[in-house]
Amino acid sequence: MRPAVLLLAAALAGCAAEARRTLPPEIRTVALGVLRNDTPEPLLASLLAEELRRAFRLDGRLAVAEAGAGADAELSGTLKSYERLAARYDANNVVQEYRLRLVVELSLASPATGTAYGAGPRTFDRSAGLVVVPASGLPVESEPDAQRRLARELAREAVSRVLERW
Numbered sequence: 001m002r003p004a005v006l007l008l009a010a011a012l013a014g015c016a017a018e019a020r021r022t023l024p025p026e027i028r029t030v031a032l033g034v035l036r037n038d039t040p041e042p043l044l045a046s047l048l049a050e051e052l053r054r055a056f057r058l059d060g061r062l063a064v065a066e067a068g069a070g071a072d073a074e075l076s077g078t079l080k081s082y083e084r085l086a087a088r089y090d091a092n093n094v095v096q097e098y099r100l101r102l103v104v105e106l107s108l109a110s111p112a113t114g115t116a117y118g119a120g121p122r123t124f125d126r127s128a129g130l131v132v133v134p135a136s137g138l139p140v141e142s143e144p145d146a147q148r149r150l151a152r153e154l155a156r157e158a159v160s161r162v163l164e165r166w
Contacts, residue, residue, distance in 0.1 A: 022164055023117065026072060029065040030056060030162070031111065033076030039102075041082050047148060048079065048104065051155035059159050073117065075162065077106035080123075084143070087129065096133040100143075102126050102150050106158055108166055118166040126154040 032052055037045035052075065056064045065071035080103040088097040107121045130146040131138045141149075 022166060023073070023162070027062070027117075029063045029071040029073070030108075031065045031067045031069065031071035031074045033067055033074045033111075035076065036078040039079050039082035041147070043144075044082060044102070044147060044151070045079055048151045048155065051148070051151040052158060055152070055155040055159040059163070061163055068111075071111055073108055074111040075106055075108050075158075077104055077121065079104050084130070088135075090133065090135070094133065096131065096135050097138070098130040098132065100128050100130050100146055100150055102154060104154060104158075108162055122158075122161060122166070124154050124158055124161075126150055126157065128153065 032049055035045040035049050053064050056062055062073075067074065081101070082103075083099075083101040085099045085101065086095045086097075087099040088095070090096050102125075104124045104126075105121045106124065108117045109115060110117070128146055128150040129138075130143060131140050134140050
């Protein structure tokens with residue numbers, strides 16, 4: 001019985017998923033280019049840029065350079081849409097929770113040549129809940145706090161895709 005357990009443990013040890021970098025090895029630094037904001041929320045682009053910088057620094061596989069400082073790649077794009085939709089009502093038809101949705105299109109290119117990496121721009125579509133009336137033990141949150149959380153989640157996904165699946 002014991003050898004079977006050891007054999008199973010050895011087989012499962014090889015099943016761990018490993019994140020593999022798909023960017024060319026010469027890309028070691030990334031700069032954040034312009035994030036155009038086509039949404040009605042004026043601070044959303046700067047919030048996303050801040051969260052992208054933070055996510056790259058936390059990941060640590062690419063150094064973050066200032067735009068125009070000789071970075072190997074530049075990430076830029078457009079915030080396409082932002083929506084706040086009612087998601088849950090109480091018995092009196094008062095909104096208790098909203099669903100925030102942010103759609104962003106990002107491109108990764110060589111700042112020297114403008115040549116895009118991969119097949120072109122990538123679209124990121126992310127949603128998050130915003131509880132405005134306490135119910136069922138869910139904490140109430142302000143919309144700016146929920147926007148930051150949404151931007152942070154989208155930034156983590158974008159950094160992961162830049163490094164592993166662009």
